[in-house]
Amino acid sequence: MTFNVSDVKPLINDEFTGEPTKRALQYISNQRASGMPVVGLYCGYAPLEVIRAVGAVPAILCAFADKPIPAAEEVLPANLCPLIKSSYGYIITDTCPFFGLSDAVVAETTCDGKKKMFELISSHRPMFVMDLPQLPDEAEARSNWATMISKLKGFLENTFGTSGTSEGIEAEIQATNIKNRLIRRVYEYAEKKPPLLSWQELYELSYLAQVATTEHLLPIFKEIFETIEERDDKGIYYGSPSSPRVLVTGCPVGGDSTKVYRIIEEAGGIVVAMDACSGMKPFLSDIEEKTGDPIGAVAQHYLEIPCSCMTPNTRRLTELDKVIDRFQPDAIVEVVLHACHSYNIEAYKIMTHVKEKHNLPYLKIVTDYSEGDVEQIRTRVEALLESI
């Protein structure tokens, strides 16, 4: 799948086009060189505003490549989620540059595999494991999670010898909201039929926006909007007006598992929305401002992330409805990583919901990071798109 004209100026036009990890690595290295401590993260539940308020820079740790999995399987069971195996493999083979730069690691009890994997890597870096409430609508959930976030703040302050204030967290909340609104403005161009940007560009933007501050992103956004408005003026679009629009939901997708996006496009579809923590989920809502309790506001915001570890995860359906309404997909593809039981089981609810409420064709793909199932996935995806 390509743009309708050649030589389209990339959305983020720098020397790292097509290499979001290298761009993030350079950003984090520069921040660290200026004296900022680095906090390694594995998950969207890590409260970025608090990490920034204590003067640290967040880094998304490596978890998306097949390469370190054989090393991981010397210790971990083979029938475990590839994201967990990959994360662990990167640490024991010392090949994750972001981990190399990290002064501390924040982890969350999202699933059993991650919890136990964190125990195995806890000796490598100062680590704080956050006990994530998994019944988010219970009355205690918010206060328990706020307590965890306060404890995290204390851990980071002790580890780095810095301090964060309520005002600082409030300022970060407001900065996040500005960033998220700008990103949602970019998404408006993915809503267009046909879209004005590719999934690679959306993916690169998500990747950078999770680590960079709003202040540093503002000039990049200025250029992004110039580029995209120019595309609009010149009638440049991605795919074709007849390409089926595909919304991909489910587990985080990155690195080697972007094979699914690639296959969808090779089969003639366009990925217009990525409903996952690796895609659009972190940016779709705002954090409440000026509550007088910024930690409470942050706690509320993150608890609302509809990960399948939550139960009953009704918010996943209501959020999915909004994403479907915005991006107008012709089909839904759900990516489930091997042995991710919660997404795999929840997939049944998603399938039923999108078929009954939206009358959309749905395909669940259970996969890992290897290339071994590409042709099998292709057959299913082609059949899905042929059925539209």
Place this chain on the structure above:
Amino acid sequence: MRIAGIDIGSRTVKLAVLEDGQLILSRNTMTSYNPLATAQELMGDAVFDVITATGYGRHLIKGHLDCPVISEITAFARGARFFSSDCRSILDIGGQDTKAISLDQEGNLRKFEMNDKCAAGTGRFLEVMATALGFTIEEFSKAGLSAGKAVKINSTCTVFAESEVVSLTAQGAARDEVALGIHKAIVSRSIGLLKKVAVPGEIFFAGGVAYNDCVRVLLEKEMGQPVFVPSDPQIVGAVGAALSSL
């Protein structure tokens, strides 16, 4: 106009040519390490105006013939309707895939399920199991049908099941009872897929495994629905591909 379809499967390559709504040519041969050459040989002197490819080798053929391709799922959905004009539930057990498909009244694809990437419970599985028991494929099916009771086989993984069969025969289990157990295992796995999609009424059974009477009989019994096997169950995908050339 003569329309053709070629289905390059994992075990066999099939060619169908239709004219005026009639199947006028049907050929099949074993897939080799060079499926392109096999397909070209199979097409040989066949005369047709347009051709569409399906099956695992479809993109390989597309690169050489510059012809359209469709997925096996769509091909079976269309092909099944050629042989049974009102069928709505389809089971195809091929060499390395099992597909369960349901159609709406008009014949549009409604739902489909496929086995995972391994060949568990497929035609290849039956071949390996028959060999492990010293049967030809035909003898294997007959042995299953004649057995009074079945020895339970727990695995449909070709590798695990083979070692399970070796253990059972080493313990003195009767060969035909093991054969029935294997057939039950493959049927039970197929039903797992079929129940996710099937609608009441006749089940259209296609693919090479549909030649196996023991599988058909067990399927009918377990599903409680009539099972229809077309005269040439292997050609269904190629016919579906041909029909989509129109």
